[in-house]
Amino acid sequence: MTLHIDPASIAEARNGPTRYQMLIGGEWVDGAIGLEGERVSPGHGVVVSRYAFGSEQDVERAVVAARRAFHRGPWPKMKASERAAVLLRTADLIEANLERIARLDAIESGKPIRQARGEIAGAADIWRYAASLARTLHGESYANLGDTMLGVVLREPIGVVSIITPWNFPFLIVAQKLPFALAAGCTAVVKPSEMTSASTVVLGELLIEAGIPEGVVNIVLGTGPEVGAHMVAHPSVDMVSFTGSTRVGKATVEAAAKTLKKVSMELGGKNAQIVFPDADLEAAVDAAVFGAFFNAGECCNAGSRLVIHQDIAKDFLAAFAERAKRVKVGDPLDEATDVGAIITPAHLAKIANSVSDAAIDGASILIGGEAIATGAGQYMAPTVVAGVKPEMTIAREEVFGPVLSVLEFAREDEAIRLVEMTDYGLSAGVWSRNIDTAMHVARSVRTGTVWVNTFMDGYPELPFGGMKQSGIGRELGKNAVEDYSEAKTIQFHRGPRTAWWVGN
Template sequence: MLDLTLVAATDAALPTEPARVRHLIDGGWRDSADGATFERTSPAHGVVVTRAAKGGAAETDAAIAAARDAFDDGRWSELSGKARATLLLKVADLIDRDRERIACIETLEAGKPIAQARAEIEGAADIWRYAAALARTLSGESHNSLGPDMLGLVLKEPIGVAAIICPWNFPFLIVSQKLPFALAAGCTAVVKPSEMTPSTTAILGELLMEAGLPAGVVNIVLGHGEPVGAMMTTDPRVDMVTFTGSTAVGKAIVAAAAPTLKKVSLELGGKNPQVLFPDADLDSAIDAIAFGVYFNAGECCNSGSRIIVHEDIAETVTERVVALSRKVAFGDPLDEATQVGAIVSPAHQQKIDGYVKGAVAAGATVRLGGAPLDVPGLGGQFYQPTVVADVTPDMAIAREEVFGPVLSVLRFRTMDEAVELANGAAYGLSAGVWSENVHTCLEFTRRVRAGTVWTNTWMDGFAELPFGGMKESGQGRELGRYGLEEFLEVKTVQMRIGRTRAPWVTGRG
């Protein structure tokens, strides 16, 4: 019998019929022209929970055309910041009203715990409110120092039609890190959620229509990367693409978008280190390590999937992480007590297990877990909380994104070695440092190549602060004022005052 904390299947009622989900195009809900659909099976419960229209070329073309027309005729882009903000605030209120409905379907489709899903929906509403504030404070620059006969202006204008492609791990939260900023800037959009989690984005479409968003401003096409995502990244009527997902797909999007030179913003993978120095507050650090690696079953670009621990405390830290991991509640995501739910798909479960087996073959030691997990009463896919020690920097598990509840433990002796290990992966999304010495924290923060650095904490987030990565973790930023800037073009205006320009051609007449 595994010495783990398991939450067996609850008596919560599962849907008797799959939810029907359709495309939103030019203000109307549509089935696919060819009648094609696809189904989503709950990864925790093994029952079909969604039947969605499967988009093709016809639906994608119609959505792009609607967004293009809506932008070009100014029905949204020419509204005042106040008008745009007012609508975004209405959407936030509607998200709060429907939080339970959204959280339940996200739990069924993504396999995440219901308590976590509720918190994410609440956080998404906050982001919509923050974006509304940005819509009213958007401004450019004036330059009154160019001489008595010149005035310079820098205008910030919406970039145009934005293609927004979202992943399955945080489907409602991540679309809310993109879409409200696009709308605050005055852009129109075509949105494609993951085919594994289509429903909550469709619900967001319902709320946008209820709030009074003009037809065509936001269009939602359900389906797969081919052809939907591919058309969104290559169509010349689209002005920019913002994508969250794997680094491999991000690279493909950059290549596909190159012929039209459209802007591309990418939030990609991470192999995020937490570095523990000998003077770290271990009570806080151990809890943060468990949270960092098991939150969302490790299916998180910000997952703290590797810890880099000073050799003087490495064994103590490993033992304490293993002990605390046994207390983390894995199981039925519909139970309020569950902290870690299901793995999103059987294929992904196999990928996670392959990394662990590969590490063992390379000489690492599994101190806890390392295998799929059977949860009583459930037929879905789960993976044990897993701690892998004796990891060396050359192992795949130390360099590549596992995207599961698997922690790698590496050791260091000096600051230089810690920084080298932290920067050794191709990714640069986030990093953490644990020390009671502010000088240690600041030195590490300045030397590590990561878009976000947490000191004596892990994975706090605020709508006001930008989020994004360095190196192969992406380009561009979400959230904060920088998140709005992604959807803006800069236009310079040079105004001559009076007839003061000296003639270039002399001797006229």
């Protein structure tokens, strides 16, 4: 299978490449020891970005700047309305620069440009939602402790937050973290993935334009060992918010535990769409195709498992295969593309190996299963693996590619057991017209989100996160700003002391 990449797109990707610096203490700087990095576009095979990479010295500079801004700067002491105004201006600037940011994410990550635009628009909406929460964050008072006592519970910003984001949603995921930390009055050090850093750097530019004080947001570019590890271990960091693989998440929690930092972890998933015979099957087929192949399956929320009733499996998979043929794999800058490029050649090989190992284990490849030759970048054909047994690796482990594993069930309790057989618990989908079935399954599976008769919808108002080894804590939702705060109890007593410990 071969794929043609438009030479004009390759020329656009090659135009530059732009060199990006780090933002530390309100200034754009190179790394202290001169480290450099570059990004080859996964969809076009050419260098598109060059970066000034940081090291431990640069993390130290950034944390010092964030700590200074927290203790001496105006940000934590501002009125909530003033912080909200900066977040709202940032949202306006994101929208004004939507096309620029979307093209950077499409070129660096390989995602389709139409999808990237939707993500940037969604990010702007999240910034606005965070601004609204800045003005509603509040504590409590207790006037029921007796005539001489008043209790007050304050919500204070937790302090300096290290924010580490992945490559699959470069701009959207930082929007699920940073604006809520800022709304609470925190300062931050942000490390985007070394493969997709450009849009986060642009966000830094927009924040400065929006009026963020110097040192409140610092952006350090580079790799996990050179930068991320020091951001997690630094004793002056109060909280770590991380999105990435469960493997790296475990190491991050372990490192953060040495100084008892608060952690927020959004990690991996092996998410199932469960389809019962009474479902709207046409809608379920479309959602299953979307869930499996959206963002080339490089998504923690991907519907990478289809758990389907045996009575409808044959017809459902035939309809799935027909619809999957209409999914256009291609150039990320092509407006018609549905599935773009795979992030790196090494990751493409990992996906292909997962599929071939499943075939060796006895599963069958219904469609796809192979890389697509292009001569420019790396692409994977949408793939369906049927005949999957619960004990197979592909049934349990995250592939993180456009690969759907199909498991069949006969009874409702068996479907629930299949969903629960992995260590992950991020999300699931249930397809049934029967409210009893939908409610029972949704209440029974241990996942942070369950979609009923839909899949992968998202709203800033609804909390997002996982159970089991899919993470710790929640992002978004009305409590998102509280997550970046600490509760402080103050007790006021009036009048003479009424309970002498030693007689007076």
